Amino acid sequence: MLARRLRSLAVAALALAAALPAAAQEVLRIAYVDPLSGPFANTGEGGLKHYQFMADELNRRNAVPGVKFEIVGFDNKVSPQETLNVFKQIVDRGIRYVAQGNSSAVALALSDAVQKHNERNPGKEILYINYAAVDPDLTNSKCHFFHFRFDANSDMKMEALTTELAKNPKIKKVYLINQNYSFGQAVSRAAKADLKRKRSDVEIVGDDLHPLGQVKDFAPYVAKIKAAGADTVITGNWGVDLSLLVKAAREAGLNVTFYTYYAGFAGVATAVGEAGVDRMKQITEWHTNVPSKELERINVEFKKKYNLDWWFLRVHTATNMLAEAMKRAKSSDPVKVAQQLSGMKHQTEFGDVEMRAADHQLIQPLYISTFARSAAKGGPKEVRFDVENTGYGFRTDVRIEPYVSAQPTSCQMKRPGK
Amino acid sequence: MEFLVIQTLNGLSYGLLLFLLSAGLTLIFSMMGVLNFAHASFYMVGAYFGYQVTKWLGFWPGLVIAPLAVGIIGMLVERYGLRHVHRHGHVAELLFTFGLAYLIEEAVHLVWGRPAVEYNPPPSLDGPLFTVFGSSFPIYRGFMAAVAIAMLVAIYLGLTRTRVGLVIQAALTHPRTVEALGHNVPRVFMLTFGGGSALAALAGAVGGPAFVTDPGMAAAIGPIVFVVVVVGGMGSLAGAFLASLLIGLLQTFSVSLDWSLAGLLRPLGIAPAGGTFLAEVLNLTLAQAAPMLPYLIMVLMLVVRPRGLMGTRET
Numbered sequence: 143m144l145a146r147r148l149r150s151l152a153v154a155a156l157a158l159a160a161a162l163p164a165a166a167q168e169v170l171r172i173a174y175v176d177p178l179s180g181p182f183a184n185t186g187e188g189g190l191k192h193y194q195f196m197a198d199e200l201n202r203r204n205a206v207p208g209v210k211f212e213i214v215g216f217d218n219k220v221s222p223q224e225t226l227n228v229f230k231q232i233v234d235r236g237i238r239y240v241a242q243g244n245s246s247a248v249a250l251a252l253s254d255a256v257q258k259h260n261e262r263n264p265g266k267e268i269l270y271i272n273y274a275a276v277d278p279d280l281t282n283s284k285c286h287f288f289h290f291r292f293d294a295n296s297d298m299k300m301e302a303l304t305t306e307l308a309k310n311p312k313i314k315k316v317y318l319i320n321q322n323y324s325f326g327q328a329v330s331r332a333a334k335a336d337l338k339r340k341r342s343d344v345e346i347v348g349d350d351l352h353p354l355g356q357v358k359d360f361a362p363y364v365a366k367i368k369a370a371g372a373d374t375v376i377t378g379n380w381g382v383d384l385s386l387l388v389k390a391a392r393e394a395g396l397n398v399t400f401y402t403y404y405a406g407f408a409g410v411a412t413a414v415g416e417a418g419v420d421r422m423k424q425i426t427e428w429h430t431n432v433p434s435k436e437l438e439r440i441n442v443e444f445k446k447k448y449n450l451d452w453w454f455l456r457v458h459t460a461t462n463m464l465a466e467a468m469k470r471a472k473s474s475d476p477v478k479v480a481q482q483l484s485g486m487k488h489q490t491e492f493g494d495v496e497m498r499a500a501d502h503q504l505i506q507p508l509y510i511s512t513f514a515r516s517a518a519k520g521g522p523k524e525v526r527f528d529v530e531n532t533g534y535g536f537r538t539d540v541r542i543e544p545y546v547s548a549q550p551t552s553c554q555m556k557r558p559g560k
Numbered sequence: 561m562e563f564l565v566i567q568t569l570n571g572l573s574y575g576l577l578l579f580l581l582s583a584g585l586t587l588i589f590s591m592m593g594v595l596n597f598a599h600a601s602f603y604m605v606g607a608y609f610g611y612q613v614t615k616w617l618g619f620w621p622g623l624v625i626a627p628l629a630v631g632i633i634g635m636l637v638e639r640y641g642l643r644h645v646h647r648h649g650h651v652a653e654l655l656f657t658f659g660l661a662y663l664i665e666e667a668v669h670l671v672w673g674r675p676a677v678e679y680n681p682p683p684s685l686d687g688p689l690f691t692v693f694g695s696s697f698p699i700y701r702g703f704m705a706a707v708a709i710a711m712l713v714a715i716y717l718g719l720t721r722t723r724v725g726l727v728i729q730a731a732l733t734h735p736r737t738v739e740a741l742g743h744n745v746p747r748v749f750m751l752t753f754g755g756g757s758a759l760a761a762l763a764g765a766v767g768g769p770a771f772v773t774d775p776g777m778a779a780a781i782g783p784i785v786f787v788v789v790v791v792g793g794m795g796s797l798a799g800a801f802l803a804s805l806l807i808g809l810l811q812t813f814s815v816s817l818d819w820s821l822a823g824l825l826r827p828l829g830i831a832p833a834g835g836t837f838l839a840e841v842l843n844l845t846l847a848q849a850a851p852m853l854p855y856l857i858m859v860l861m862l863v864v865r866p867r868g869l870m871g872t873r874e875t
Contacts, residue, residue, distance in 0.1 A: 179665075181776035184676060322848060352815075356851040358771060358780060361570040361701075362815040368695055369563045369816075382780070385676065385772050393698040395688060409676035413772060449673070532678070 170474050171212045172197070172239040172271070173232045175225060175252065178217035181355040185381045185408045186244055189273070189457070190215045191448045193241060195440070196461040205465040209474055213241075220244055220355070222251035229255045238267070238476045241460075243274025243293070244380075245354070246325040250277065250284060257286045269476035269483075271464065273456050276403075277324045278332075278549070281501040285553035288480055290502045292460040296325060296378065296403075298547040299425045300332035302508050303401055306540055307374070308340040315347045317372035317398070319363060319387065321379055322351035329378035329403070347372050355383060360390035368396055380404040385413035392417035399423065405513065406430075406536055407453045411529040414513070419534065422513040428455035429511050429536040430527040434491045441527060451529050459495065459504070463488050477558055484557075495544070501553035505544045511536035566695050567812050573701040575808020576708035577767055581781065582788040582800045583715060584759030590795025591728055591752040593650065594642065597657040599760050600782035601664035606630050606761025607768030607777060608672055611679040619682040626765040627758040634757025638750045661778065668775045676774035700770055707766050711759065712801060719797070728752060787858045793871020802869055807854045814850040 174193050176186035190213065197211040214237065218225040225248050232240060242252055249272055260267040270289045272280065276296040280289060294302075307313060318333050320326030330349055337344050347370040350363060357363075364387075367375060375398050379387055384404055391398070392414060398421070404410070405424040414422060428434075430441050430451060441452040452458075467482035468474050485499030495506040514537040515521030516528040521537075528535040585599045606626050613622035637660065645656045680686070681700045688696030719725035727748055731738045739745045764777075771777065788807060792799030861868060 179779075181780050183669075183776055184774055351848050353848075353851045355780070358784070359570070359574045359811070361574070362567055362812040365563060365566045365570060365695070366816045368566075382676075382772055382774065382776060389772070393700065395696040409772060409774060412676055412678045415680070530678075 168209050168474060169212055170206075170209050170239070171214050171235075171237045172241055173216055173228075173235075173237045174213050175216045175218050175228055175232075175240060175242040175248075176244045177220040178215055180219050182220050182244060182381050186217075186220075188408060188450055189243055189454065191444075191450055192452070192454045192457040193461070195444055195447065196457055199440075200461060200465050205462075206468045206474075209468065211461075211465075218242075218248060220248060222248050225252050226255055229259075233259060233266075233268070238474075239269050239271065239464075241271040241273060243272065245323070246275040246277030246280065246328075247323045249275030249280055250324065253280060253284060253286065253289045256288055260288055267476045267480075269480055271460050273454060273460055275325070277328050279324070279328075281503040282552045285501050285551070285555055287484070287502070287555055287557055288476065290460075290480075290483055290497060290504075292456040292463075292504045294427060294506060294508055294547055295503060295549070296328045297332045297549050298503075299403060299508065300329065300336055301549065302542040302547040303376070303425045303510065304333065304336035304340055305542070305546060306510050307376075307401060308337075308344075313341075313344060313374050313399075315345050315370070315372045316374045316376060317348040317350075317367045317370055318346065319348070319350045319352070319367070319375060319377050319379070321354045321383055323354055326351055326354075326378055329376070333376050352383075355381070357383065357386065360387045361394060363387070364390045364394045364396050367391075367398065368394065372398055374399050374401065376401045378403045381408045385409045388414040388418060388422065401425075406451075406511075406529055409530070411513070411532045411534055415532065415534070418513040419515060420512060423510060423539065424513075424536065425508055425510050425542075426455075427506055427508055428492060429509060429538070430529065431511070431525055431536055432492065432509060432538060436491060451527070455490075455492075456504070459488065459490060459506075463497065481558075493544070498548075498551075501551035501555065503551065505548050507544050508542040508547055510539045510542065512539055562692065562695065563816065565692050566697070567816055568809070569692075569697055569701070571809035571812035572805065573705045573808075574812060575805040576705045577763065577770070578784065578788050578808055579801050579804035580704075580708045580711055580763040580766065581760060582785045582792070582804060583711065583797060584756035584763075585785055586789050586792065586795055586797060586800045587715070587759070588753055588756035589789065590797075591731060592749055594653050594657065594753075595650075596753075596756070597654065597782075598637075598660040598664060599657075599756070600778040600785060601661045602630055602634065602757040602760035603764040603767070603781060604668060604775070604778040605633070605664060606764025607679065607773045608668060608677070608764075609761065610765030610768055611672075611677050611773055614679065614682075619685075623762070623765050627762040630761030630764075631754040631758030635750050635754035637757075638753035642753065643746065643749070661782075665775060665778060672775070676772050679768045679773040681769040704766050704770060707762070711762070712797075715759075715797060724748065724751070784854060787854045789868075790858050791854075791861050791868055793868025796868065796870040799868055799870030807857070810853055810857070811850055814846045814853055817846045820845045 174190050176189055177183055178186050193213045197213050200211050216228045218228050253270060256268050256270045272289060272291045274293050276293055278295045278297045281291055318330050320329050400422045402424050405422050406429055444452045467479045470482045471478040483497055486497045488495050493507050495504055497504050513534055514525050516525045516533050516535045517523045519533040525535045525537050581603055585596060588594055588596050609626035609629055610622040613625045645652045685700045685703050687699055689699040689702045690697055719729060727743050788800055788803045792803030
């Protein structure tokens with residue numbers, strides 16, 4: 143016992159000695175909480191790589207003098223329960239920044255945990271960077287001061303998507319298929335409401351909800367879509383749930399247009415191949431063929447380093463805004479940083495974005511794009527970058543200005559006094 | 561009618577793939593009493609080997625080499641791992657295969673990375689096999705079904721018409737007697753485990769192009785295989801076959817039925833108010849519950865008839 147105590151003392155002394163010369167340099171850790179094992183491991187792993195890359199970028203640029211960013215990955219297996227356990231570890235390790243994105247069910251649990259923790263532990267607040275969970279509730283009824291969403295929420299995306307969809311008179315019968323949890327339900331709800339408002343003549347011929355990550359064979363769903371006579375499918379599916387769906391559609395020769403949220407990420411392009419050309423669309427805040435100097439460089443370097451495509455512009459935006467907020471606050475204290483972030487305007491290469499103070503929802507331009515052959519494969523010359531080395535990439539259909547997709551909010555936020 | 565035919569075909573072909581997967585598991589269980597948690601991992605390794613060999617030599621060699629290679633790995637695992645653990649009883653064996661599953665998953669991460677790999681059917685199997693009422697049925701699904709049926713026939717003949725098969729069957733009911741008669745039971749164990757793993761790998765090499773080949777595929781398919789084996793009856797090949805088809809068809813058809821309890825009650829004049837918890841439960845459609853149904857059946861089966869449809873042992 144005594145020996146052990148002595149040893150731990152010695153270790154502590156050594157650690158202290160090692161830390162002393164670098165005292166000027168603060169290590170700022172961001173906990174990255176997403177699935178790093180199981181069916182959605184590739185999705186979570188992809189996000190982690192994005193954050194690690196951005197941390198290296200910020201450190202190299204010395205974006206916040208005296209602060210060195212470090213990303214610590216935590217596996218939550220996309221389970222809200224597991225996430226709460228992970229959150230305890232994060233608190234115990236004294237990490238003050240949390241980034242999460244996969245699954246709104248997880249986000250709701252985490253956001254709630256963060257809020258309660260911050261209320262009960264003044265001086266130890268944690269700031270939550272939500273980079274991909276898009277359930278509208280998170281910035282409406284469930285909003286709070288320490289939650290910041292950098293992705294457009296699902297209602298905003300649906301608003302933009304249906305505005306475009308409504309212009310196409312060929313669309314008559316729409317089929318909705320989504321994952322059965324808060325996000326998938328929100329997509330289905332918004333699609334029905336928006337279409338009714340904008341194109342009451344469009345018939346909704348199906349509205350399926352299936353469990354998240356459980357369906358191995360989508361052929362029965364595809365047969366159902368076909369039997370319903372749909373010409374368009376709207377889906378918020380992501381990861382393996384989308385790849386399997388489009389693959390089954392391809393095999394059954396289903397002749398419909400897919401309007402998706404996540405076609406460009408995590409294996410979908412690989413699964414769909416030629417069958418997706420001109421038939422698969424996505425709505426995102428950006429894609430690799432939107433001309434850009436900075437993101438082009440990042441995409442190329444990222445691919446060289448991890449053999450992955452850059453997909454989350456919002457990780458770039460979020461980390462840069464975070465660094466900017468720290469610089470302005472002259473502190474890395476989450477309360478001061480949050481006060482700077484709230485209402486912050488930020489310039490990107492794609493226009494100005496704003497972290498709306500009322501609900502901490504980022505208001506940003508969106509792009510609708512269509513799956514196309516890459517220029518190297520004889521496609522349009524603007525498709526310079528393919529995804530997942532498939533020879534297929536995305537071509538912009540239309541850019542949606544921020545005011546089109548911005549939605550009113552019911553958020554009533556309590557702010558800490560300055 | 562059109563819908564019925566297409567869905568039946570979908571259900572049968574999915575059920576046959578399930579059978580291909582569970583045949584190996586049930587074989588290993590009946591022979592050795594080992595519930596192999598790593599079975600789905602061998603399925604995954606089979607898919608990845610198939611993918612790798614396809615890249616080097618082509619799809620068809622992959623279909624042969626992947627099961628052989630995984631079969632050899634399976635035998636090595638039995639010879640140098642499981643056999644030593646066997647002494648410490650069933651719990652140790654379970655834990656061993658459980659750990660093995662994790663090990664294999666990590667190995668796959670290291671070698672092939674986490675994103676999905678591009679493992680597609682060869683051009684000769686890509687396209688519609690036939691068209692019924694304007695809906696095409698992919699050649700590849702037909703191919704999957706054919707492989708599964710060929711496998712069933714081969715296993716059946718192997719078990720009933722060959723010497724090794726007879727020994728395996730005898731060992732199912734009287735392991736000690738078989739040993740006393742001078743058969744090298746450990747070697748038969750090794751071959752069975754290798755053979756079972758090879759079957760899983762074959763299912764992987766065939767199923768990988770049909771679905772998605774990624775490190776999550778083992779975790780995704782694992783539980784359903786156990787359902788098939790439990791429902792069919794532990795150790796019964798015919799039971800596994802029946803259960804696979806049953807579950808394949810059941811899942812396919814329940815997806816297409818938007819029936820709910822609320823719909824059932826409506827003619828009786830009972831309509832739950834919207835927004836309440838009860839209404840949400842009652843409005844749950846069969847389509848939404850479809851992926852849960854196999855597990856429900858498994859639980860019911862364990863309650864009502866623990867030995868499964870065609871199982872012989874009450875364990």
